[in-house]
Amino acid sequence: MPICVYWGEDDFAIEKAVALLRDRVLDPMWTSFNYTSFPPEQADAAIQGLNQVMTPTFGAGGRLVWLINNTLCQHCPDNVLAELLRTLPIIPENSFLLLTSRNKPDERLKSTKLLKQFATEFREFPLIPPWKTELLVQSVNQAALAADVKLTSKTAQLLAESVGNDTRLLYNEIEKLRLYAEGSNKPLDVATVTQLVRNTTQNSLQLAAAIRTGDTAKALGTLADLINASEPGLRIIATLIGQFRTWLWVKIMIESGERNQQAIASAADIGNPKRIYFLQQEIKFLSVEQLISCLPLLLELEISLKQGASEITILQTKVIELCQICRGS
Incomplete structure (x- = not known):
């Protein structure tokens, strides 16, 4: 019963996690048959999503059903709760149900307790508070390491001050620095980062x-x-x-x-x-x-x-x- 629940204010980090899950579950040749997303404004999105996740997969790979910005962990009608009780324990092993939301799940709700019981992933993606500079620098170093961009402690600090807790901006700037430094094994210096990275003057x-x-x-x-x-x-x-x-x-x-x-x-x-x-x-x-x-x-x-x-x-x-x-x- 592969069920994933992602929530938090870091939209970009959630998008990355969703993309990784999609790549892991779906076969590219069969994506159009096995991948369905339900926006929150769609009528009965939760019920339709639960019905869809029980549909057998077509061809190779698994099935992924994504309930976007759902409110099941903040407010869950009785008919939807009944459908969750019926469906969650019997979701096929090769079908994945993904729920995302910006809001923190209400631990008091039966729907939240039920999802926590059956979820294989129950993850928060919070924004780092802007004043926690050591965590911002840590985030910069992790992004740089993943992109194979070499930074000094001073350039990592400068980049953290420049982008703050905007994860999307951080990865955009890291990609720019990667392209600039391609082929070089030397860490980027302060002068280079200052010239290339925007929003470096005020925060x-x-x-x-x-x-x-x-x-x-x-x-x-x-x-x-x-x-x-x-x-x-x-x-x-x-x-x-x-x-x-x-x-x-x-x-x-x-x-x-x-x-x-x-x-x-x-x-x-x-x-x-x-x-x-x-x-x-x-x-x-x-x-x-x-x-x-x-x-x-x-x-x-x-x-x-x-x-x-x-x-x-x-x-x-x-x-x-x-x-x-x-x-x-």
Whole structure:
């Protein structure tokens, strides 16, 4: 009973996983007979998909039925649940049922429990939080290794800062670098990556750094660059909230007398304890009170954006207020 459930916000990673599964299951000569996808807007997509996965395969290879962006793990009508109970245990070995969704499965639902019981793959594809720089660098190194692109630690860091957690952009840039370096065994240098990789000038972490130092002019300039680069406002605010929470945790731990970098990293949810030293330097001139005062402003900004406030105006206003708080040091 080969059943795969993929979910998460990293659409590109899900697309890659689906392509790998499709290549593994289907015979290219018989794909048109044995591959069916059901978009979410199609009426009774789940019922039709479950009926289709029980259809014997034609010719060579297996059968793949894909329920795209389905909601069975968020809301499952009784008739669909009954069909799942009847079908999942008896899906033929050479037929694959694939369900994908951006939303996390609701573990309380009977449909989710049933799919977890029978699924051979139950995988999440999350976006790496933009402020977890060590994980972004790790992702860059994995992509470079897979494409046989040689990077130094500095170029990997630069590439991570440039593309952030945009997996699709990362692989596009890695492919560009691969074509440029084809035939060369030397690692790419910083100058080359800077010239070839786009979006290397500004990111939301640089905005957080400008706010931290109270440099209003630089912060507004960085914000303008982000907006001009079509960076979504909610993604900007998510990065700022994550970064300020990290700074706050580190500051609280230090002021409480904690000196063990491993303990501080664990409390602040930082993967690499060696980053603690640099974080300490970043917040050396900020107080716990200042960092705490920033969080309500950031949450107000998030709520305003979600309620449809003018993005540019509200972002500029809150960035100025945040700089004023941090400049108090």
